[in-house]
Amino acid sequence: MRLQTSTAVYAGGFSNPPVTAAHAFRAAMNAMARPGQIQNISGAIPPAGVSVAAGTLLLTLCDPETGVYLTPGLDSDALRGWLTFHTGAPVVEAGQADFALGTWDALLPLTRFRAGTAEYPDRSATLIIEVPGFGPPNAALKGPGIKGTAQMQLPEISAFRNNAVLYPLGVDFFFTAGAQVAALPRSTQVTAEA
Amino acid sequence: MSDYNFAYLDEQTKRMIRRAILKGLAVPGYQVPFASREMPMPYGWGTGGVQVSAATLTPDDTLKVIDQGADDTTNAVSIRKFFEKTAGVSTTEVTEKASVIQTRHRIPEAALSEDQILVYQVPIPEPLRFLEPRETETRKMHALQEYGLMHVKLYEDISQHGAIATAYAYPVKVEGRYVMDPSPIPKFDNPKMEMAAIQLFGAGREQRIYALPPYTKVVSLDFEDYPFEASKADHPCDLCGAEDSYLDEVILDDAGSRMFVCSDTDYCRSRRDAGHIGRMGELAA
Numbered sequence: 001m002r003l004q005t006s007t008a009v010y011a012g013g014f015s016n017p018p019v020t021a022a023h024a025f026r027a028a029m030n031a032m033a034r035p036g037q038i039q040n041i042s043g044a045i046p047p048a049g050v051s052v053a054a055g056t057l058l059l060t061l062c063d064p065e066t067g068v069y070l071t072p073g074l075d076s077d078a079l080r081g082w083l084t085f086h087t088g089a090p091v092v093e094a095g096q097a098d099f100a101l102g103t104w105d106a107l108l109p110l111t112r113f114r115a116g117t118a119e120y121p122d123r124s125a126t127l128i129i130e131v132p133g134f135g136p137p138n139a140a141l142k143g144p145g146i147k148g149t150a151q152m153q154l155p156e157i158s159a160f161r162n163n164a165v166l167y168p169l170g171v172d173f174f175f176t177a178g179a180q181v182a183a184l185p186r187s188t189q190v191t192a193e194a
Numbered sequence: 195m196s197d198y199n200f201a202y203l204d205e206q207t208k209r210m211i212r213r214a215i216l217k218g219l220a221v222p223g224y225q226v227p228f229a230s231r232e233m234p235m236p237y238g239w240g241t242g243g244v245q246v247s248a249a250t251l252t253p254d255d256t257l258k259v260i261d262q263g264a265d266d267t268t269n270a271v272s273i274r275k276f277f278e279k280t281a282g283v284s285t286t287e288v289t290e291k292a293s294v295i296q297t298r299h300r301i302p303e304a305a306l307s308e309d310q311i312l313v314y315q316v317p318i319p320e321p322l323r324f325l326e327p328r329e330t331e332t333r334k335m336h337a338l339q340e341y342g343l344m345h346v347k348l349y350e351d352i353s354q355h356g357a358i359a360t361a362y363a364y365p366v367k368v369e370g371r372y373v374m375d376p377s378p379i380p381k382f383d384n385p386k387m388e389m390a391a392i393q394l395f396g397a398g399r400e401q402r403i404y405a406l407p408p409y410t411k412v413v414s415l416d417f418e419d420y421p422f423e424a425s426k427a428d429h430p431c432d433l434c435g436a437e438d439s440y441l442d443e444v445i446l447d448d449a450g451s452r453m454f455v456c457s458d459t460d461y462c463r464s465r466r467d468a469g470h471i472g473r474m475g476e477l478a479a
Contacts, residue, residue, distance in 0.1 A: 017205055018199055018200035018201070018205060018208075019200060019252065019253055021205065021208070021209075022200065022201070022208075022250075022251065022252040022253070023252050025208075025212045025249070025250070026250070026252055028212075028216065029212075029215060029216065029219065029250070029392070030392075032216050032219045032220060032407075033219050033392045033405075033407040033408060034407065034408065060209070060212070061209060061212060061213055061216075062209075063206050063209050063210075065206075065210065066213070098213075118337035118338075119333045119334065119336075119337045120227075120333075121217075121221050121224060122214070122217035122218075122221065122224065122226045122227075124217070126216070143369070144219075144222045144369055144406070144407040144409070144410040144411070145219070145407030145408055145409065145410065146409060147390075147408070147409045167221075167371070168221045168224060168371060168372070172216070172217070172220045185219065185220035185221075185407075186220055186221070187220060187221065187222060187369065187407075
């Protein structure tokens with residue numbers, strides 16, 4: 001009985017890991033290099049409740065060297081088992097996490113995640129935020145990777161603004177919905193769209 | 195081909211490099227430490243660039259490799275062959291047809307597009323290294339934005355030579371924050387760094403990766419009274435007649451004869467194919 005229920009964790013990995021991960025990384029890199037631009041990303045089929053995009057990001061970027069934080073709403077035996085089988089990544093507290101997965105409200109407050117140090121700003125968390133979809137933009141973005149300005153829908157403005165003020169410290173964000181991903185690095189200046 | 199994992203590196207190494215690239219893009223100009231692997235080529239032959247390319251390539255990519263602008267030098271040919279063999283990617287010498295371009299010490303003359311990625315081979319990623327040998331100190335200097343020493347160095351250039359004599363690896367400031375070594379590209383190429391393509395920098399021996407997202411603000415350091423100047427040899431190309439390209443000087447004999455040719459071999463060839471002829475050029479067959 002137990003064996004039957006746990007076999008689900010073995011499914012949903014990359015069919016051809018080197019190639020699928022290469023395509024997935026290119027989507028993630030294009031997203032991070034061009035804040036607000038939506039990219040297609042797929043390859044993994046994570047347990048119910050997690051989007052294809054978020055699952056694919058986890059399988060592309062996580063391994064035994066990266067701590068992953070799962071918000072209480074998402075944390076389940078099925079997800080832990082799946083993550084452990086496919087990546088070997090340890091599930092950790094928010095303050096130790098290299099990657100964190102959850103909805104926006106569940107991930108708050110951002111201050112509990114590592115923002116890097118002055119000498120090593122790269123030692124900071126990357127947050128994977130599950131969103132219902134990429135709706136009409138409510139924020140204007142400016143900064144590296146953006147020609148002029150870009151637009152994007154964000155769950156709120158002030159938290160991202162406060163994160164950008166910490167630059168070069170801060171956390172970086174992926175937004176995932178279905179098989180799509182967009183990103184917002186700490187270098188982006190965020191203002192409310194009029 | 196089947197004897198190697200796709201693009202030579204194992205998947206865990208690629209994940210580590212990919213995480214470093216993402217943090218590099220999030221903090222443009224900051225040098226992200228990474229666990230550089232031993233590659234089947236010596237340090238100084240582009241091991242950093244090769245590792246970044248290996249983590250970036252997909253089977254659909256078309257790769258171009260240049261060494262000082264040339265597609266046909268030993269370093270470029272061997273890296274191109276390396277990825278043909280281990281990644282099975284197609285390769286090209288035509289800048290416009292490439293999706294990933296690995297380069298040693300040049301930026302192609304043709305403007306790069308949003309669909310392209312430029313990977314630099316970097317020998318010494320730390321712009322302050324020759325001024326301060328200790329890594330602990332240079333790291334602190336970057337943290338505190340303590341870049342006065344770099345301006346002193348440029349000032350000493352002026353006091354000794356009457357102008358900023360630094361001609362390559364000319365330091366730049368990225369988005370008003372980090373001073374970055376653009377790798378030993380000629381300063382002629384510095385203004386091109388504000389481009390549509392993603393730029394990734396890999397230093398294998400020094401174990402650093404850094405990056406510039408498209409359209410990142412990159413300013414060459416200078417003084418108000420001694421502004422930055424993107425200089426080149428004051429000649430047209432002797433083969434294709436181009437007046438806007440960076441030139442190599444070639445000594446022809448021991449009697450002082452010399453010629454100037456485009457350092458970017460693909461740019462020169464495409465101009466000659468289009469019918470442009472320089473002083474010593476011949477009509478394309």
